[in-house]
Amino acid sequence: MDGVFTNLILGFSVALQPSVLAYAFAGCVIGTLVGMLPGLGPLAGISLLLPATFGLNPIIAIVLLAGVYYGAMYGGSTTSILMRIPGEAASVMTCIDGYAMTQRGRAGPALAIAAIGSFVAGTLSVVALMFLAPTLASFALRFGPPEYTALLLMGFFVLSYMSGGSMLKTLAMAAVGLLLGMIGIDAMSGYTRFSYGLIELGDGIGIVPVAVGLFGLSEILLTAGQPTPPAIQRPTLRQLIPSLDEIKLSIGPISRGSFIGFLIGIIPGSAHIISSFVSYGIERRMSKHPERFGNGAIEGVAGPESANNSAATGAFVPMLALGIPTGPITAVMLAAIMVHGISPGPMLITQQPELFWGFVASMYVGNVVLLVLNLPLVGLFVNLLRIPYSYLYPTILCFCILGVYSVSNSVVDVWIMLGMGAIGYVLRKTGFEPAPIALGLILSPMLELSVRQSLAMSGGSYGIFFHRPIAITMFVAAGVLIFLGLKPLLFKSKDWREKVGLED
Amino acid sequence: MSGADQSVAGAAPRGVRSDAVAGIALVLIALFVGWENRAYPIGNLAEPGPGYMPLLIACALGGFGLLIALRSGNSPLFNTLDWSEGRRGMVMLVACGVATFALERIGYRLSMIALLIFMLGVVERKRVVPTLLVAFGFSFLSYFLFATLLKVQLPLGPGGL
Numbered sequence: 010m011d012g013v014f015t016n017l018i019l020g021f022s023v024a025l026q027p028s029v030l031a032y033a034f035a036g037c038v039i040g041t042l043v044g045m046l047p048g049l050g051p052l053a054g055i056s057l058l059l060p061a062t063f064g065l066n067p068i069i070a071i072v073l074l075a076g077v078y079y080g081a082m083y084g085g086s087t088t089s090i091l092m093r094i095p096g097e098a099a100s101v102m103t104c105i106d107g108y109a110m111t112q113r114g115r116a117g118p119a120l121a122i123a124a125i126g127s128f129v130a131g132t133l134s135v136v137a138l139m140f141l142a143p144t145l146a147s148f149a150l151r152f153g154p155p156e157y158t159a160l161l162l163m164g165f166f167v168l169s170y171m172s173g174g175s176m177l178k179t180l181a182m183a184a185v186g187l188l189l190g191m192i193g194i195d196a197m198s199g200y201t202r203f204s205y206g207l208i209e210l211g212d213g214i215g216i217v218p219v220a221v222g223l224f225g226l227s228e229i230l231l232t233a234g235q236p237t238p239p240a241i242q243r244p245t246l247r248q249l250i251p252s253l254d255e256i257k258l259s260i261g262p263i264s265r266g267s268f269i270g271f272l273i274g275i276i277p278g279s280a281h282i283i284s285s286f287v288s289y290g291i292e293r294r295m296s297k298h299p300e301r302f303g304n305g306a307i308e309g310v311a312g313p314e315s316a317n318n319s320a321a322t323g324a325f326v327p328m329l330a331l332g333i334p335t336g337p338i339t340a341v342m343l344a345a346i347m348v349h350g351i352s353p354g355p356m357l358i359t360q361q362p363e364l365f366w367g368f369v370a371s372m373y374v375g376n377v378v379l380l381v382l383n384l385p386l387v388g389l390f391v392n393l394l395r396i397p398y399s400y401l402y403p404t405i406l407c408f409c410i411l412g413v414y415s416v417s418n419s420v421v422d423v424w425i426m427l428g429m430g431a432i433g434y435v436l437r438k439t440g441f442e443p444a445p446i447a448l449g450l451i452l453s454p455m456l457e458l459s460v461r462q463s464l465a466m467s468g469g470s471y472g473i474f475f476h477r478p479i480a481i482t483m484f485v486a487a488g489v490l491i492f493l494g495l496k497p498l499l500f501k502s503k504d505w506r507e508k509v510g511l512e513d
Numbered sequence: 514m515s516g517a518d519q520s521v522a523g524a525a526p527r528g529v530r531s532d533a534v535a536g537i538a539l540v541l542i543a544l545f546v547g548w549e550n551r552a553y554p555i556g557n558l559a560e561p562g563p564g565y566m567p568l569l570i571a572c573a574l575g576g577f578g579l580l581i582a583l584r585s586g587n588s589p590l591f592n593t594l595d596w597s598e599g600r601r602g603m604v605m606l607v608a609c610g611v612a613t614f615a616l617e618r619i620g621y622r623l624s625m626i627a628l629l630i631f632m633l634g635v636v637e638r639k640r641v642v643p644t645l646l647v648a649f650g651f652s653f654l655s656y657f658l659f660a661t662l663l664k665v666q667l668p669l670g671p672g673g674l
Contacts, residue, residue, distance in 0.1 A: 061663040177584070181539055181577035187570045188546055195563040200553055202563055203546075230602035399639065403632035404651050406609060407625050411655060414616065415665040423613045427606055434602060438594055439531050457566045469558030 013139060020366030024374050029072055032065070033371050036073040037378045040080020044100075045088050045393060046401065051081035053225035055341050056217040057412030067349040068364050072371040074342050075325075079131060079372070082318045083379045086123040087387060090310070091116055099317040102289040106302060106309030113305050117248035122259050122307055123314040124383040130267035130315035131376040134322035137271050138329075139369050142358065146330035149355040154462035155474050159483035160333070161456045166487040167276045168283075168445060169494065176494040179445050182436070186449020187456065189214050196454065197461055209421035216344070218413045218422040219450055220337040222429025223436075223443040225409050230434040233402050249384055251307070259311035262292050266315030273316075274323020276335065288316035322372065329357060329365060333455065337447040528590040536582025543575030604636060620670020621660075625652035 023029060043054030054077050062070035085100035090107035103123065110119040152160075169179035192203045193213030204210035251259070269291065270284040292312040293302045302309050324335040332353035334340035343353050351361060358365045382390075413426045433443045467473035474480050546567060556562025612628040619627075629648035633639045659665040 060665045061659065064664055175581075177577055177581050178535075181574060181581060184570050184574040184577060185539075185542070188542075188567060188574065191567050191570070195553075198554075198563045200563040202553055202567065203549060230605060231598060233598065233601060233605065399637045400633065400643075400647060403629055403637070404647065406605065406632070407628060407651060407655070410609065410612065410616070410625075410628075411621070411659065411667075414621075415659060415667065418666055420613055420617055423616070424610075427609055427613065431602075431606055438596065439535050440588065441535065460566065461561045464558055464561055469560075471558075 020370030023367030036076020044081030044084025190453020226430030227433025270319030274320035532585030539578025
């Protein structure tokens with residue numbers, strides 16, 4: 010315990026340096042703006058900013074990108090509440106009751122509770138991260154290839170079980186992502202696979218063009234040409250104060266959202282999106298008056314907003330402790346630190362204590378900055394939404410091209426982004442979630458390496474996965490999830506989405 | 514909400530379901546990967562080759578695709594999906610493609626100016642002055658921000674423009 014606090018003091022000595030503080034602030038402001046703009050989620054924002062971090066030191070780079078990440082979580086809620094436009098996917102659930110509150114003249118309290126809930130969840134989850142990540146990192150030293158295989162496979166099954174859509178479709182998309190991740194040079198044999206003579210594909214397909222295409226560009230293709238959004242309300246500082254009843258009603262959802270969000274966040278998948286869906290469903294299920302949901306229930310804002318912020322922090326646990334990105338966002342952030350020659354993994358915390366603890370401390374600072382930014386300055390930020398979308402989306406398109414090109418100065422990457430944009434558009438039209446593709450792409454090299462190393466270790470026996478306690482535990486968990494996923498088909502029972510009230 | 518999320522109420526109309534089309538497409542992708550994978554050694558279980566995992570994943574994908582196609586009964590009819598933004602989306606993609614092709618030939622600033630003039634002036638039918646202001650303003654400001662301040666290398670066009 011003493012060690013944690015000593016390290017935290019070290020972290021604050023890093024995070025409170027003027028240069029780090031300035032970049033944390035800049036990251037939060039950029040993130041808030043990115044979160045508010047439809048078509049630019051945290052992933053696209055981080056991807057576009059990635060090349061700009063190459064010249065910075067690794068601590069500043071990761072602090073800046075983390076600021077963008079959780080800034081976008083905050084910013085997304087503003088447009089959801091005021092305009093019913095989710096700036097990013099995790100804010101979809103906030104739209105439902107947040108906008109209903111706006112229509113009833115309670116936009117101010119909805120914004121305040123969203124910001125307070127995000128602050129509380131963000132802070133609690135940083136405390137959990139601080140204690141859990143070093144413990145997990147030391148535990149992870151016992152992990153060999155079979156354990157990594159089991160962990161990665163379990164992540165896919167958790168994602169497919171928890172995602173809002175069909176389990177089969179999620180797994181199919183993850184398989185497509187895994188195949189995309191196999192393009193390029195095979196690390197074990199040196200063979201170049203599926204590159205069709207293109208030198209640029211030798212290193213494989215990068216996450217940035219795929220992510221910007223699947224999420225940023227496809228969103229623009231879907232939304233461009235739609236009618237202009239409704240008029241924007243700008244609540245004053247006085248109107249932000251919630252009533253005593255609203256505060257009382259929010260305490261439970263904020264606590265539960267923080268807990269659920271963090272737990273979901275540490276498992277690979279689109280954690281921040283899933284967590285807000287799960288939190289909303291649970292709050293509606295637990296409410297004595299579920300009929301209020303959809304008509305402006307403050308719990309429907311407090312829960313999902315806390316959950317998605319908590320999940321955003323939880324996602325950093327496996328990233329920092331195991332070197333495993335839980336999704337495209339953490340993958341891009343890992344790329345940002347790997348560019349500086351730092352290897353992520355269990356040894357990161359001991360070998361780079363300034364980076365880890367400086368990052369943790371900067372998250373405390375970032376949460377305070379965001380609370381200050383998002384309450385008094387909300388009226389200022391919403392002015393951005395006055396820019397007509399017909400002017401906004403062409404410039405976002407240019408930003409997508411600029412950001413993707415500048416990562417590796419490759420036109421091939423821009424072509425990949427355009428292709429992925431078209432694929433993302435078709436997938437969303439046909440009811441397929443594109444997120445598992447990005448996750449599969451990121452985890453593919455790790456999964457392939459761990460499977461092949463495990464088989465080599467065991468002389469070709471799959472039994473190695475079932476003789477090691479950590480691996481078998483994770484496989485049993487994955488098996489339970491498969492069973493739960495299939496149960497509604499086999500026994501005509503309700504699945505979790507129906508039970509938490511998401512499907513009525 | 515996508516059309517695929519809408520359940521079909523009452524008597525199911527006849528026709529090809531969207532999930533059936535998607536499932537068959539996934540099976541075809543799996544078959545294609547399996548076919549292309551012939552070029553790489555599969556190895557054996559004790560020493561899996563570079564073709565081992567792609568084949569394993571392609572088999573899984575084919576299986577998922579088949580199941581999606583077989584369980585497509587509740588998905589909407591493929592021809593009822595709303596593709597109303599498709600035409601505009603296609604124009605945007607082609608415009609971006611042309612700008613990408615031009616990027617290393619005429620430079621970042623000129624290609625972005627051309628793309629923005631096309632998107633704002635032709636697609637969105639905005640007036641000339643705001644279109645030119647946004648096009649020139651965006652390309653020069655973003656170049657200054659990324660190339661000059663943040664030292665990101667961006668391609669230059671004729672005359673260093």
